[in-house]
Amino acid sequence: MSAFARIRALAYVFAPARSLASARAFALAFALACALALAALVAVPAAWAEEGPDPSNQVNPQQLPDSSFIYDTSISELETADSYLDGQTVQVTGEVVGDRINAELDFDHCWITLEATDGSFAEVPVLTTLAATSVIDTYGAYGKRGTVLQVRGTFNLSCPDHAGLSDLHASHVSLVSKGAAVREAPDALRFVPGVLLVLAGLALVLVFRHMRESRR
Template structure:
């Protein structure tokens, strides 16, 4: 007759029978831990990486009709059209037109221009390669808007080096003009 000896089981002395309750409890703890891990990974929030304007233009056929995320600076004016608005968003390379509900567009406070840096926003919505609703233009029909960074007014500063160069060149031009007047006489 062969007798099994359990030596490596926690809580069990060498040569004794394992406690069934301990084994069941350990299996139950392992199952609970596994289920908890699975549920945490299933319900965790995963944000999509924003696409660049270059990716949108180059892959327009594949992305047509799909929900995408786009991030950039609001430029130009927010153009209200009934309950919606047109917003141009520039990612540093190109600008894309965004068709957005006006209730979401109210979150935009600064638009990019020569005198201001626009709000940085991230929009998610349906990408249209040739939107039938808007005359065949490439656009995004936004469903959500998230303001990442607020814009601000900027002051144009005069570059002192450029100012000095301009004054020196103006002086040289004046001297050349006077010399040409004397040489003609």
């Protein structure tokens, strides 16, 4: 049985009316709908094949590497970094320690030192603007916990502008936490070495006096 004959037989079954004329009309409409659907299924893949790949989505082998990717790293990793991070945009978090030093021949910039907060005591000098340092309320020192900053900028393994110094040229500085005064309770164990040295000195004095008295 041909495909059209099968469609016509189905039309006789599902025709809305039982007359022969209505069944034929329904069969013709049903066959036309099937033909249009089949043509659409054939035409769509052919259109996709003729369209081809999007030329704007091509890989350019001549494109130079882009350093706009931000490496969220740590100060201790920068201290031991190799040439891979040289010239890359990095982001670090650290405590401001020491003092602010004005940059030579550049009155709008200054140097600050960031120390790692992971206990490694690693440091990195940061060149930033004077305006960016307005968020610093405390510079870390004995009895003071410095302001913690998040700094994003370009890392130079051997900066040609600053005598080969490994530094970070900041492009963005944000506050993480404010500094504060730190009061440490006296530790009695720190006095033990001094007390032992004093006792050892007294013992040597007594021994020396005893040896001098015995010679008389």
